[in-house]
Amino acid sequence: MIATGVIVEYNPFHNGHLHHIRQSRKETNADIVIAVMSGHFLQRGEPAFVDKWTRTQMALASGADLVIELPYVYATAQASDFAKGGISLLEALNCDFFSFGSEEGSIxxxxxxxxxxxxxxxxxxxxxxxxxxxxxxxxxxxxxxxxxxxxxxxxxxxxxxKPNNILGFHYIEAAYKIQANIKAVTIQRIKAGYHDAIGIDSSIASATGIRKAVFEEASIEGISSYMPQTSFKGLEEWQYTNASFGSWEAFWPLLRFTIIRHTPQELSTFAEVTEGIEYLLLSAAKNSENFANFMQQVKSKRYTWTRIQRMLTHIFTGFTWERLKSFEQPSYIRLLGMTENGQKYLSANKKEFTLPIISRVASSDDAMLMQDIQATDLYMLALNGPVNTKRMGLDYKTPPIRM
Incomplete structure (x- = not known):
């Protein structure tokens, strides 16, 4: 069976992602598409729009055969480490190809x-x-x-x-550095740019544009034409059962509390906090009633919006420099979901995988996995508040999705 891997966030899954999966399968003649997907916090330092299980269902319904979680330590890292984590997992899963979308379109x-x-x-x-x-x-x-x-x-x-070209370059770099056997393929990104707002004359929109439209309109009705019906249904179900979609604006009260409860010296111990910015973070948190105002006070030429958000993610989740430096490479394959075809691939190839598969987190005490579990609990707490006790420990309660 030919296996092609993709490294994704699906935040949320839209028609551009559907095009990428279909073209990747076609270009590589793949029998299996494996998606290594970020969990509840993302590479640009943001909470996920919806949880990882909702996004797993979206992916499985639209062409992915296996969905594997990219551990927090890589999912929230700068591009080179994000790529290293994703490529290492695809190599461990014995993939023949990895495919990424790019503005370039040629390898x-x-x-x-x-x-x-x-x-x-x-x-x-x-x-x-x-x-x-x-x-x-x-x-x-x-x-x-x-x-x-x-x-x-x-x-x-x-x-x-170009943002997707940059990430694609780091995928290539990571594959060379770990001396991977996996081969690279790139698919031309069509119509919508990474940061573009949605347009009325296209069925393709960026995930950034889709999220922006939802937050500005306080409704999901205007985005239905930009995603598969199964993805839109997932958003409808999410909206029905949750107080909000994930964002720093929604999480601001708890993020603000987390920043203010620390001293500057304590803030400096969290990953990516450098060069005395901890004093500015603390001052801005004390003087900002919302996240947008906070970011306006902190952002500068030296510190990009993304870099600041990654600092905030690590402060929020308690992820320190010491913990970051303790992880050298992925240590497991966390299974989030699979189709019948994906299950066949696992059964036929699991002896060749170079990392253990974890389908039940209770069976492991891996430190990298514990960070993912903590991130899930904090995401759920910030999303719906302290009354939402039923959503604590979801990683222990949620088996891999089968479709």
Whole structure:
């Protein structure tokens, strides 16, 4: 059986994701599509729009055969570590291919760019350091340095100012670094850009645009044409049973409390909190009644919105620098859901997997898994408040979804 992997958030699952799964299956002639999906907190430092089991159901209904959880430590990390976690899990699952969406749409420019940066890595790092000293963010400095290294020849190189291209490059980089056997494929991202708002003349919209529309309109009715019917039904069910969709604005009271209850010295121990920003975080939390106002006080040229949100995620979940440094690579395969076809793949190939499969979390005390379980409880608490005691310990109560 040919297995193709994708590394995803599905926040929420929409028609663009459906196109990616279908094209990935077609391009690789795959019998199985395996989705490694983030849990309750995401790479841009945000709470998930809906929980991981709702998103698992959306994925299984629209073409994924297996959904595996990307552990918190990687799901909330910078792009290189996010990619490392995802690619390592797909390699452990014995996938033949990994497929990612990109603005580029062709794999050759990614391979050329990787070779270029490997060959000139020392020069690249010096150029980055020089740019950062001017006060710009690391991603901006990296892109400037990269452009300075591109030779004037007939080779094609990928545009690393585009968000999906950047992530795709890190997937390629991760595969080389771990000496993976898995092969890379990229699918052209169509119509909607990563940050684009929804448009009336298309059935494709970005997840960012969909979430923005829901929060601005306080309704999901306007987004039904941008996602499969099964995904929209999942959102309807979520809205019926939950106080809100996941967002920092909704979580702000509890996030604010969490920041204010710590001293600056304590805040500095949490992952990604650096260079004295803990004082600004504390001051802004005390003086902000909502999340938007807080971010306006904290954001700067040096600290991107995404980087700040990742700091806040780690503060909220209690994830420290010490704990981050204790994890070197994924240590398990956490099964969230499967189709009948996916179950057949597991049965036929499990002896070849290089990591243990966890379908019942009670059977493991892995420290990385305990972080995922804690993240779930905190997400549920912030979502519906302290009266929502029935949703504590959901990781122990929820078996893998079968479809």
């Amino acid at each position: 050759t420019p990614f391979l050329n760019s990787y070779s270029l940066l490997q060959e000139h890595n020392d020069t690249l790092q010096q150029l980055v350091r020089n740019s950062i000293q001017t006060g710009i963010s690391y991603p901006q400095a990296l892109n400037i340095a990269y452009k300075q290294l591109i030779p004037n020849n007939e080779q094609s190189f990928v545009d690393l100012s």
